[in-house]
Amino acid sequence: MTKRIESLRVVENKKINKDYFLLRLTSQGKLPEMKPGQFVQVKVDGSPETFLRRPFSVHDVNYSGNTFRLLIQIAGKGTETLSRLSTGDSINVIYPLGNSFSLPEKNENILLAGGGCGIAPLLFLARYLNENGFTPDILLGFRSSERVMEYDEYAALGRIFLTTEDGSMGKKGFITDHPVLTANRYDVVYCCGPEPMMKAMAAYCRANSVRCEVSLENLMACGIGVCLCCTVETVRGNLCTCTEGPVFNINDLKW
Template sequence: MKRIIVFRIVSNTALGSNYTLMKLTPEDNAELPDTCPGQFVQIYVPDSKSTYLRRPISINFVDKKSNQLWLLIRNAGDGTAALMRMKAEERLNIIMPLGNGFTLPSDGERKLLLVGGGVGVAPLYALGHKLVDGGYRPVFLLGARSESDLLMLDEFKALGDVMICTDDGSVGHHGVVTTHEVMNGTFDRIYCCGPMPMMKAVANMVRNSGAECEVSLENTMACGVGACLCCVEPTVKGNVCVCTEGPVFNINQLTW
């Protein structure tokens, strides 16, 4: 069930100059609703005159033990910049959980590749945790513009094997994720979240490899609950709302 929850910010830590990791807990200490990796939340931005609509942000992680919701926020405009400026103890009104998460591996699927680009690594952290809890050892391929845009590396390394690509070659493989040698390997299931060109490139590369591949879209949306029909993506079933039918789609559903 979707809920409107007022959260208290526990911490909002800068990760370089363009990102923060925000940790929040419900103001009334009520237990967080169940979520799946890949779902998202809609945040009301209280302190930005130029921001009218809520901002959809991927769930980075839900820590059941501390009852905390984690969000990775990238400075993508006035709304997210206002969120990045927020301090511990401030309150945020959030609707969650929204959308559908990633499909967990079915029996026999063992080789799992998680491909993240930039802030798109956010939901892969929750997913990685879930996979590790299920006894899998996922491989992460994380790409970014530069070393300073690689987020939560230590956390990912605690979950599985991590390969790194940077566009400028400042660390790891010099080039985009599809040029990394790990992409030539055989996988049962590939999960991908990042900029649209990256996801399309990955999808086109693995389409006939036999691997199931899911991507997470971030089309511009207003409501987040399937009412406004603004965030549509063309699919084999016609235009569907990314907020309710996605944001995670199997690439076979898309018209890429």
């Protein structure tokens, strides 16, 4: 898949809550094919404080409308600057980057598990799975009911299960506490979220011999495999999250 550097136009900047927003972007030309799990590198504004690009998972792609979306958490100066973008503004993007989630085998029982901002790549994955004849279960975890995002969007693509840490919506606790994990026998789990969450899910999958892929979010500079900053320890040595990942099978990781 050829990578591009392109100036993309903001079609919509939708505030979800005080910490999250959704950017819908369009290309002047035809969007390249993207795969679930892939990411983009966004140049913020070139100011000294936001010198490097920011990596974001592709949240959703709409090929017929020639747009795709990024679900972004305001975590610092860069994302805060991006949160102020308006319709019609342009941002410079390098994309599509990284590998993608693997497709499951026929008739496999699939769970998508995400927490917080980590739910971002799972919408695209759920849609992709639907298009390929799969209906996954989707387990999402948030801190509280006010933090729940995109519920209807996910619910349209599979059976949805929810946890909140304070119990204000869905089951109380972390996603790995949800009874759906004991009630069902999954063949494969695709997971993205905070590292402790992914590690807990990886432990569950190991204990139950479930195939598991996680999407990592290591700090990176280039996004194209040359700075060697975003490495993760694997059984094959240190690998770049940006090119060998961001999606890894947990058997490859030293977790």
